[in-house]
Amino acid sequence: MSDDATTVIAQGTFDILHPGHLHYLREAAAMGDVLHVIIARRENVTHKQQPVLADRQRRNMIAALDPVDSALLGDREDIFVPIERIDPDVIVLGHDQHHDEAGIEHALTERDIDCTVARASGREPEFDDELLSTGRIIERICEQRC
Secondary structure, X not given: OOOOOOEEEEXXXXXXXXXXXXXXHXXXXXXXXXXXXXXXXXXXXXOOOOOOOOHHHHHHHHHOOOOOOEEEEOOOOOOHHXXXXXOOOEEEEOOOOOOOHHHHHHHHHHOOOOOEEEEOOOOOOOOOOOOOOHHHHHXXXXXXXX
């Protein structure tokens, strides 16, 4: 990898993989040369239900995807630790992630991390009944199997 390669970070929970996740990661990868994905640890997911799948399983699944150059678990205490280590040029947020772009930019400035914050586009369903949300997939499983 050359010194002028553009390094990108994407991040998320990635509990049950679906086409929306792949769209997000492809879009993030297209914004640079190297894509690092930070997977939220189960105990740090407080804005929604905690993931069903184990941390390592979610990390391994993301690492196996073509657009991803590396996948790592987030820090237990401070979400900015892996960001400082990677030193990205761009952080790409998912279209529906709860993060406040201005708040992240402020925290990056406070930590002297010079990078851009972008937001990925959403993906529209390509056919009737296509599910693009982990929550909707779980709901459908419960409707049909519980």
